Amino acid sequence: MPGIHPTAIIDPKAQLDAGVTVGPYTVIGPHVKIAAGTTVGPHVVVEGHTTIGRDNRIFQFCSVGAINQDKKYQGEPCELVIGERNTIREFATLHIGTVQDKGVTRIGDDNWIMAYTHIAHDCVVGNRTTLANNTTLGGHVELGDWVTVGGLTGIHQFVKVGAHAMVGFASAVSQDVPPFMLVDGNPLAVRGVNTVGLRRRDFSEGRIAAVKQMHKLLYREGRTLQDAMAAIAALAGPMPQAAGEVALMSEFLAGATRGIAR
Numbered sequence: 052m053p054g055i056h057p058t059a060i061i062d063p064k065a066q067l068d069a070g071v072t073v074g075p076y077t078v079i080g081p082h083v084k085i086a087a088g089t090t091v092g093p094h095v096v097v098e099g100h101t102t103i104g105r106d107n108r109i110f111q112f113c114s115v116g117a118i119n120q121d122k123k124y125q126g127e128p129c130e131l132v133i134g135e136r137n138t139i140r141e142f143a144t145l146h147i148g149t150v151q152d153k154g155v156t157r158i159g160d161d162n163w164i165m166a167y168t169h170i171a172h173d174c175v176v177g178n179r180t181t182l183a184n185n186t187t188l189g190g191h192v193e194l195g196d197w198v199t200v201g202g203l204t205g206i207h208q209f210v211k212v213g214a215h216a217m218v219g220f221a222s223a224v225s226q227d228v229p230p231f232m233l234v235d236g237n238p239l240a241v242r243g244v245n246t247v248g249l250r251r252r253d254f255s256e257g258r259i260a261a262v263k264q265m266h267k268l269l270y271r272e273g274r275t276l277q278d279a280m281a282a283i284a285a286l287a288g289p290m291p292q293a294a295g296e297v298a299l300m301s302e303f304l305a306g307a308t309r310g311i312a313r
Contacts, residue, residue: 052240054070054071054072054073055067055073055076056073056075056076057072057073057075058075058076058095059073059074059075059076059077059079059284060071060076060079061078061079062079062080062081062083063081063084063133064081064082064200064282065079065080065081065082065084065085065255066083066084066085067079067083067084067085068085068086068087068266069087070087070088070124071085071086071087071088071089071090071091072089072090072091072219073091073258074090074091074092074093074094074095074183075094076093076094077091077092077093077094077095077096077097078095078096078097078098079083079091079097079098080097080098080099080101080116082098082099082101082128082262083096083097083098083099083101083102083103083116084099084101084102084103084221085103086103086135086151087103087105087106088105088106088107088108088147089104089105089106089108089109090107090108090127090290090307091109092108092109092111092112092113092127093111094112095109095110095111095112095113095114095115095304096113096114096115096117096237097109097115097116097253098115098116098117098249099117099118099131099147100116100128100129100130100131100147100167100184101115101116101127101130101131101132101133101184101213102131102132102133103115103133103145104133104134104135104136104160104166105135105136106135106136107133107135107136107137107138108137108138108139108289109125109139110138110139110140110141110143111141112141112142112167113139113140113141113142113143113144113145114143114144114145115131115133115139115143115147116131116145116146116147117144117147118146118174119141119146119148119149119172120171120172120173121151121172121190121255122203123149123151124149125198127149127154128148129147129148129149129155130148130154130155130156131145131146131147131149131155131156131157131158131174132155132156132157132158132170132179133145133147133158134159134160134161135160135161135163135164135179136160136161137158137160137161137163137164138162138164139164139166139168140166140168141166141167142166143164143165143166143167143168143169144165144168144169144170144218145158145170146170146171146172147172147311148172148173149172149173149190152172152173152190152191153173153264154173154174156172156173156174156175157174157176158170158174158176159176159177159178159179159196160178160236161177161178162176162178162179162180162181162182163180163181163182164180164182164240165181165182165183165184165186165202166177166185166236167182167184167185167278167299168182168184168185168187168188169186169187169188170187170188171187171189171190171191171192171208172190172191172200173190173191174188174190174191174192174193174194175192175193176194176197177194177195177196177197177214178196178197179196179197180194180196180197180198180199180200181182181198181199181200182200183199183201183202183204183220184202184203185202185203185204186200186201186202186203186204186206187204187205187206188206189206189207189208189210190199190208190209190313191208191209192206192207192209192210192211192212193210193211193212194211194212194215195211195212195214195216195230195303196214196215196304197215197248197252198212198215198216198217198218199216199217199245199248200212200217200218201217201218201219201220201221201222201235202220202221203220203221203305204218204219204220204223204224205222205223205224205247206218206224207223207225207309209308209309210224210225210226210227210228210309211227211303211307211308211309212224212227212228212305213219213227213229213230213232213243213299213300213303214230214231214277214299215229215230215231215245215249215252216228216229216230216231216232216233216245217232217233217234217245217248218233218234218235218236219233219234219236219242220235221235221237222235222237222238222239223236224312225239225309225311226239226309226310226311226312227241227303227307227308227309227310227311227312228311228312229269229300229303229307229311229312230296230299230300230303231243231244231245231249231262231265231266231296231300232244232266232312233245233246233276239312240312240313241266241270241312243266244262244263244266246259246263249262249274255292255294256312257290257292258292258293258296260290260293261286261290261292261293261297262296264286264290264299265283265286265296265297268282268283269283269311270313275276276304276311279304280301280304280305281307281308283297283300283301284297284301284305
C-alpha cells in the first residue's frame with residue numbers, strides 16, 4: 052500500500068483505510084482499525100482491540116493498545132478508542148480498558164498528548180486537552196474538555212478533572228478538581244480560577260465573573276460543600292449568561308467521588 056514502509060509489519064487482519072501512513076519498523080496487530088489521514092511514525096507498536104480515527108499523528112516509539120497494567124486482567128478483549136486529529140508524541144503509552152470498568156479506554160478529539168505521557172486503563176480523556184511531558188493518568192481517570200495538565204504530574208486512579216481546569220507543573224492530584232479551577236502542588240491546592248485559559252477560549256467577562264463567584268462560594272466563605280452547591284445552583288437565576296457554566300459545575304460536584312481539591 053502507498054504510504055506503508057516496506058519494513059513495517061502489519062497483520063493481514065488489521066483494517067487500515069486508504070491514506071494511512073505507517074513508518075519504518077512499526078508493528079500493527081490484527082484487531083487494529085485506523086481511519087484515513089492518520090500517520091503512524093517509525094518504531095511504533097499498535098496492538099489490542101484498538102480503533103484510531105481520522106487525521107491523528109502518532110510519533111515514534113509509542114505503545115498504543117497494549118494490555119493494561121491491572122493484575123486482575125485475564126486477557127479479556129477490552130478496547131482502546133482514539134478519536135480524530137490527536138497528536139501523540141514520543142514514548143506515550145496508551146492502554147486498553149478492563150472488564151471491571153467500562154472495558155474501554157477512550158480518548159476524544161484534538162488532544163495534544165506530549166512525550167512520555169501514560170494513559171492507563173479505563174481512562175476517559177475529553178476533547179482539546181493538553182497533557183505535558185510525563186503526565187501520568189492512573190486507571191479510571193476522567194479529564195473533561197480543555198483540561199491542561201503540567202509536566203511531571205501524576206493523577207491518582209479514579210480522579211476526575213473538570214472541563215477548563217488547569218493543573219500546574221509537578222503536581223500530585225489525588226482528589227477531584229472542579230471545572231475552571233487552577234490547581235498545583237503536592238499536596239494539591241486550589242490557587243484560583245483558570246482565567247487566562249477561559250479568556251483564550253473567548254469566555255465573556257460576564258461568564259468569567261460567574262466562574263469567579265462559584266470559586267468564592269466553594270473556597271472563600273467557609274461553606275460546607277452541600278451549602279456551596281446550593282448557592283452555586285442559585286446563580287443561574289441572576290446570571291443567566293452563565294447557566295451553562297453553573298450546570299457544568301453543579302453536575303461535576305454532584306458526581307465527585309474522591310472529595311474535591313481544596
